[in-house]
Amino acid sequence: MTHASLRSLPPPLGRPSRRGLLRGAAGLGAAVALGGSAACGSAASLAGGDRRIQFWNLFSGGDGANMRGMLDRFRAEFPGIEVEDTTLAWGDRYYTKLAMAGAGGRAPDVGILHLGRLAGFAPGRLLDPIDTGLLAEAGVRREDFNATLWDRATIGGELYGLPLDIHPSTMFYNRAACEPAGLLDAEGRLTELNGTEQFLDALDAVREVIGQSPLGWNALMPGECWWTFVGLYAQTGGSILSEDGTELALDDDRAEEVLAFMARLVADEYAIPGQDLVGYFVNGGGFVLFGNWLLVDFRTAGLDFGARPYPTLFGTPATQAESHILVLPHQEGRSGAADEAAHTLIAWLVRNSLSWAEASHVPAYLPILEHPDYLAMEPQSEYRGAMDIAAFDPPAWFCGTSSRVQADVGVHLSAAAMGSVTPAEAVRDIRATLRSLLDTRNPFGEGTAS
């Protein structure tokens, strides 16, 4: 069995030559034929499903249109591979379907997962490992990624997710509000704000300019409080759980310090909880703390704004981030041409993620992160540094996007931020919640023992 099809992948960024394309298609055809004869596959499997890839994703907004556009380009470049993409509703429902499909061994060939969810998704049982050899042949290697990111997707020595992007917590700033406050440099970018006092001073200055609360940040939402806490607590140099995700490592003093700061944002009316963030920013708001994807809404509204990672308020630069990873949901007997085509697809997607970055996510593939066309994207490239300071969720089964930890710990964070409990009380509640989550058996069981 050769990997001819992958060797003949087109160069990452330029459009493929016609000859390359033809060779690729021919190679694939040969691979299918070889695979079929080598495995003594039935005629039906040869003629039918082999080069058809099912791809499940959860991109429904602006990034959904972007992904469909990328898949159309892939289809044009690889006429031999038929990609059938299904967009499912985001959140619990997506994970429910993916888990059940993986459990039955009849999963789609390729899926999308949030990196934070990987530890709880039974890698090895519900997910199949990615063949890094095949990826390398397609020109995708560990060196092409931020090492922390790649290693977080590696469990028990096997790669289970190929990072497509990261989507960090971002601070959006309104130029019209920041300029009169003297917060912009010559290039119109926000000056560095270090430490909580400097940050609050800047907020006060902006409040003077705009005559309303200077910060859009919704302390009412547990998930948003979780993101903020993960980022700011990482800035103190602490970690919430031990490195293997099995022990509590929370430092009470540091956590209280961060919570007291979050509570101050609300108590001193820097941020009004319950605010619709887009509504706030469109109505002349100063700053917004939220995930980078709000960029699409702000741009649609025609605002003049910039976006950067969280300012460094507690010493060490860090900003919370999640990542979309491409995964191979578990299939009985995943092998042969379909498997190779799946690897072809995921390698192609990360290598061609320039257009993905337009929808605001930070590309994980470093050659794209340094690509001139990406650097020219404003304000996307302004927060590209988030890649080096990304603080991910702890590696435990109950973490990740819209997970138990976001709801259960987030609610205590929100209570502290809203001032209904003191930071010390909140830390006690957070400890109790984390301990009970740690004491709960990982529902899908430990991953790699399949």
Next chain:
Amino acid sequence: MTALAPAPAPPGAPETAPARRPGRSRLGRIMQHGGWFVAPFLVFYGVFLVWPLVSGLWYSLNETNLAGINTEFIGLDNYREALNDDQLWDSLGNTLTFTAMLTPLIVAVAFGLALLAHNIKHGKWFWRLAFFAPFLLPSAVLADLWRWLYEPDYGLFNNALNERVPWLLEGDWAMFSMVLATLWWTVGFSFLLYLAALQAIPDHLYEAAALDGAGPWQRMWHITVPMVRNITGLIVVLQILASLQVFDQIFLINEGGPNNETRPVVQYIIQQGFTGYRIGYASALSYIVFVLIVAVTLVRLWLVRKRTDEKGETR
């Protein structure tokens, strides 16, 4: 609550039939008496109600996860954990508070609106439509609409009041806001039931009372209210059952916040089962809530029966 309904075999059939047709099997006799007509329903009833009920019970005795892998039998451990789970009782308390606040409001407001629409001279159709229309909205639309109304700075309410009322920001206010939004949304249905009941009251009762010198309030208390009593009972039961299952509008408006103070028990079950993958534990929680709802229904049935019995004696 359909689970409580008796098995839909035709009652009495087995007792009367054997004497007439001793040769036929029991099943054959049932089929003879309309069984085929009931069969399609029975299939659905079995597949979508009985089977899930039974398998849910089985799940609750296991450490079952969403994917159904690595399952382990653990007996009553899930129930033991649930009884000590403060979050269950908190969220159940929220559901009960919501029910206790909403049910009397719905009855009173629906009755008031029905009286208005019934007695108004002009544009009856318009009032009926206006009061009933919100009931037709999907919960997502309702949630979006009210979230904007409650918005702290740009919301219609706070702008009109020129004050920053913490509609969704403080626990008690948030529960009240949920009740208010739900009242607006669902009152139309009860309103319609009351309207039908009002139209069914014969005019001659009012005429006779007026002749005897009864004023408008007396006519209302002594004729209208007693005449719609059955409908009131029906609305109360339907409303209690619907409120105990409240989930979507609260989740969509506020995710059960702030500080989980409006989180209904259904949301907690979903969080355990689908966010946390623990279907076994979520099933155990569901069964506990199920038993409580059944208990409420039985108490209600018992009260009604008692009242009708008392009435029978006094007559």
